[in-house]
Amino acid sequence: MGVDRRNFLKALGLTGVALGTGKQLGAAPAESVEDDEFYGILYDSTWCAGCQGCEIACAEANGLPEVPLEDVPEVGKIRKTDEHRRTVINAYETSQGEFFMKTQCMQCAQPACAAACLTKAMYKTKDGSVIWRENKCMGCRYCMISCPFDMPKFEYHSTNPKIEKCDMCFERVKEGKVPACVEACPAEALTFGNRRELIAEARRRIAEFPGMYHDVIYGEHEAGGTGWLYLSAVPFDELGLNTKLQKKSYPELTKGFLYSVPSVFVLAPALLLGIHSATKDKPAKEDDNE
Amino acid sequence: MSDTKVIDQERNGKSTWKFLADELKPKGKPFTWFNIISVPVITAGIxxxxxxxxxxxxxVSNIDQEVPWGLWKGFNVVTGVAFAGGAYVLTFIVYILNVQKFKSIVRVTVLNGFLAYVFYAGALVLDLGRPLKIINPIIGNSFGANSVLFLIAWHFLLYMIAQLIEFSPAIAEWxxxxxxxxxxxxMTLAAVIMGxxxxTLHQSGLGALFLMAKEKIHPLWYNEFIPILFLVSSVFAGLSMVIFEGSISKKVFADKISEKNKTGHKGIIHTFSQICAFAMFIYFFMHIIVFIHGKNWTYLNSRMGLWYLVEMIGFVLVPMVLFFISYRKVNITLAKVAAIVTMVGIVINRLNVSIIAFRWDAEVPYYPTWMEVVVTFTIIFVEVWVFRWVVNRMPVYNESPAWAKEHKH
Incomplete structure (x- = not known):
């Protein structure tokens, strides 16, 4: 029995150590996006005329319903992406006058939706697109809970619903073309390319025309870095963007918990078995089985 | 003397098939209050x-693009699993700590836990947009192993098996x-340890589900300790459920429970009220630490802040004190009151994290449709029906048959 006690305490100590290290692993500093070698899109809102060319091209390229003629960006009206449209342009009255802002899935470097997905239906490709794979998705909508930009949209009125969101024209990029919205933009507000080069280009514009730009590239660090990068003349919260998003990637938030799982799995049964054998030898005074 | 003979006598000489066919027939009065209420609800639910x-x-549902999880996930899954926590707490006490006092209620608690998981997993299937793909995370063509939900899906599956094994001797005796x-x-001990x-992992995992919704949950409810808070609260949520269920069963299944166990039940509730009081103290204390650490008092002077105070004081602090008093004064009725208040508090807490404080600032706040509510009750009522069916047939409350008692487990 003495040995049992000793083993039990040993197991207890080991559990503590393992849980401690597990926690440390989880708390490891978030690496920023070192690997920029994937595609992204730079959207320069100072050049955007709000013509909706991108919206129309997007709908056409992805087989979505046409954009209604009367549905135009207006100050004070927030249009949102939904299961019928993957991108929208909104108008905002800012401290520097009226500006437009394009909204779509940001193609995070470490997407929350992909970390949330239990079937790997949401998937970050090598090219940089975050795609949704129909044959894998079971429709649990945990990606929608997790996405900090609220971008995955669900077809609630379908019996075999799909998740709709921008995938940076994954198929077109595979064929060597640029995404439909980039091709369609007459103002050249959209630039498709390697993310690292896009950041360099954005910096160059900020440096070259210091009076024209707010000195931040939205998406360089937000949510751990995103494929889409935004430039603007005014602070981004004036354009309806959430500037309080954390700089760490969102999957980091569950890492600590997930790291603790293997150690619990190894150590909890040992601990329980230890306690069981340590208490078993007691004279069974209260035992009902005479 | 051969056991087969004894069993034959108990079945009045019927063949196995005849026995099963007879057992499938309903027993008991058809027009009880529960039947009168539950049958129309279940029909509408179907x-x-x-x-x-x-x-x-x-x-049928009001869930939308911003609030994608509604009552079926928030109540049936997230809340229901907390209430099913009694099974792991009780098996820990009885099989791991070897405290025999609680043995008489292990079976019913495990049965309750098992049915809860089966039906709540069923609720999850209703909520899935593409339910046919539910095999994807199981058969291994697409393991999203870095997902908290993947962990929970597997744990639900394995835990149901573990609980079925824990309960299976009762089926064998029947x-x-x-x-x-x-x-x-x-196999019981192995199943208990596994269970x-x-x-511990999926009770906390249900909290961890919401960790990535950092900006969407009101700061009074979002913190990095949600998993631990969920785990600690599942202890007293589960035990309160056991107290509540036991008090009802004592009346409804009075003929099945022996006099000895009826008297013993008071002692059980008495000890539970102590465990609940301490678990709630830990829980309340953790909330205070989180509150101070996050400088959360700035949020108190608002509608959500008041609601937070209602939850923390009215449904954690008050029942905690009631449990303490009921333990000190040996007041069983007060313990039952405390259990009910605690259960309401757990419902409020789980719904707060998963629905009410989730996108509390949404333009169109989520309210369930009446149809969602009916389905929620349908699931609970069908579960109670199955529970009653099992209890009326298998040795859950009543004693095991004599032949089973001769063998020590």
């Missing part, structure tokens, strides 16, 4: 479920399968 599969989720009972009983390990 119609709504059919409509949901014909027209899609949006036809069927008179002596050999099977021996084998199944020998407790799985429970």
């Amino acid at each position: 119609v709504i479920i059919v409509l949901r599969f014909i027209h899609g989720l949006g036809y 069927l008179g399968a002596k050999r099977a009972r021996k084998v199944l009983s020998s 407790i390990t799985l429970s």
